[in-house]
Amino acid sequence: MEMSDLDRWLAQRYLKGHWDHQPGPPKVQPYLWRWADIYEGLRSAGEVVPMDKTGRRTVQMRNPSLPAGMTHTIHLSVQLVKPGEIARAHRHVAAAIRYVIKGSPKAWTIVEGERFPMEEGDLITTPNWTWHDHYNGSDEPVMWLDGLDARLVAYLGAQFTENFPQEQQPVEKPDGYASKILGTARPTWMKTGFSSPPFRYRWEETYATLLTLKESEGDPFDGIKLEYVNPFSGGPTLPTYSCEVQLLRPREKTRSHRHTSTTVYQAFRGKGTTVVEGTRMEWEQGDLFVVPPWHWHHHENSLDRDVILFCINDWPVMKALGLYREEAQSV
Numbered sequence: 001m002e003m004s005d006l007d008r009w010l011a012q013r014y015l016k017g018h019w020d021h022q023p024g025p026p027k028v029q030p031y032l033w034r035w036a037d038i039y040e041g042l043r044s045a046g047e048v049v050p051m052d053k054t055g056r057r058t059v060q061m062r063n064p065s066l067p068a069g070m071t072h073t074i075h076l077s078v079q080l081v082k083p084g085e086i087a088r089a090h091r092h093v094a095a096a097i098r099y100v101i102k103g104s105p106k107a108w109t110i111v112e113g114e115r116f117p118m119e120e121g122d123l124i125t126t127p128n129w130t131w132h133d134h135y136n137g138s139d140e141p142v143m144w145l146d147g148l149d150a151r152l153v154a155y156l157g158a159q160f161t162e163n164f165p166q167e168q169q170p171v172e173k174p175d176g177y178a179s180k181i182l183g184t185a186r187p188t189w190m191k192t193g194f195s196s197p198p199f200r201y202r203w204e205e206t207y208a209t210l211l212t213l214k215e216s217e218g219d220p221f222d223g224i225k226l227e228y229v230n231p232f233s234g235g236p237t238l239p240t241y242s243c244e245v246q247l248l249r250p251r252e253k254t255r256s257h258r259h260t261s262t263t264v265y266q267a268f269r270g271k272g273t274t275v276v277e278g279t280r281m282e283w284e285q286g287d288l289f290v291v292p293p294w295h296w297h298h299h300e301n302s303l304d305r306d307v308i309l310f311c312i313n314d315w316p317v318m319k320a321l322g323l324y325r326e327e328a329q330s331v
Ligand SMILES: [Fe+2]
Pocket: 090, 091, 092, 096, 132
């Protein structure tokens, strides 16, 4: 029997020798999606996709290198809710965040009985298995990024979803509840069942912190970078991923590094360049892009004003599994 005969014999029985190398699963490639395209698609969806039939009106990023999704772990969509519309209440095991692109104090995400206003730049978490729905009570459309660990959860076979019995859940908590009980002076008698609490990180406060730190050294690879931490543990935003925001100062060029975690970015303010393995990804405000695992990358701000990137990084899951590795390019 020849080796090739054996390979064929094994293959017929859904077996394979270790010596018979086959291509692995597709690898995530860098890719950039233009805001102009996303917005145009979403605007048209606002005209032709009824909310009552779909429950959500989102345009999802599809990485051309993958059969589905933006990356193999974390995923971004952009959601549009028109005045008076409700995105109906449900919950799922995939943990989600909202990062508001166009908001209003009269638009809310309701999570576990608390309504969180959605103003531009706010980050709102809807952790694993928390009830959530959205309502736009303003006169203008609102839009936000939906970030989820859905690809990872689906791959691990742990995806569960449930609809709330009514279209909207009742609001049972006073406004500002989470920010009060999770402030620096906390109630002694309250215990929560959530290891990651639903929370709103207000842009006003985030931006003020970025500006306060502008004159400091900053992160060599990411400029003035903040992590949105879990208010209980001080650890990452959610068990599977960390939400982060970074300000690049005028003419700032960061050092290059690579890590086994995957990052998805949104250009929140201004325009600039991220160089990934020698390829220049020129981004403008609103664009979304992916930096895949173990790809050298650095950021450049060639403007005379600040630029801001929002990003989601899956390092928490990589570290939890002992798979995180990072390397800096020598200067
Ligand atoms: Fe959801």
